Amino acid sequence: MGTNGKGNGLWTVLAVPIMLWTALPLLWMLSLSLKTAEDLANPDASVLGNFWPKNPTMENYELIFTGGASDLFMPALRNSIIVCVLATLISVVLAMFCAYAIARLEFKGKRMILVTALAVSFFPVVAMVTPLFEVWSKIGLFDTIPGLIIPYLALTLPLSIWTLSAFFQQIPWEMEQAAQVDGASSWQAFRKVIVPLAAPGVFTTAIITFFVAWNDFVFAISLTSENARTVPAALAFFTGASQFEQPTGAIMAAAVVVTIPVVILVLFFQRRIVAGLTSGAVKG
Structure with missing residues (x-):
């Protein structure tokens, strides 16, 4: 003691x-x-x-919400929420099915999928910007919400697959078999048995991928102009009252505002995050 x-x-x-x-x-x-x-x-x-x-x-907060910087900050805040939420949802849903197949099925190339996902997650973002800019400009995806969500999936999907596959491997195979013996189909067993047991891991993965998308600057500054610009990119266009004045206060106020959702998510889902990280790290 x-x-x-x-x-x-x-x-x-x-x-x-x-x-x-x-x-x-x-x-x-x-x-x-x-x-x-x-x-x-x-x-x-x-x-x-x-x-x-x-x-x-509070004049800096008034400036970004109702003042001269509101025309730049408020649309960017809306874009950040839409893009990051959609990218997170798509990434987690796709990663759940992929991670389930990797954890439960035996097929050739399974290990290669995990290695590829890990390699893609380490791929330099800057190296992808120039070709994406050229392609997006030609097919009409530049400065659009879908044109930003798709590159974000390249950041979030490999991370989600790698993380969720570890969680699905911790779930006993016998529980799914027992549900199928009781008459459940494969889809029902997945939806009613596997997904609830993997909920801590799913929440953890969703929050991590949301943070990755929320904090991205390179894609946001390179693949948008005005219509789909997110907050990290919009902060680079803040201006002071004159050319000799730095908009430090307004930038810090905007940074505080975009930090609040991150803090709320961590505090609200703290137990689920800890449970998910623990279950993904413990064997047996």
């Missing part, structure tokens, strides 16, 4: 500075979003050095 107490205390001592180190950039981003352009250039307007503003303001 004493040993466990000392071990927990040691982990706590190690965890606290790591948490502070991780949270510091987020707090700095939040503090910058609450400063005016004048406060950013005036250290006396802040406390704790130049960290936190003495008089926090």
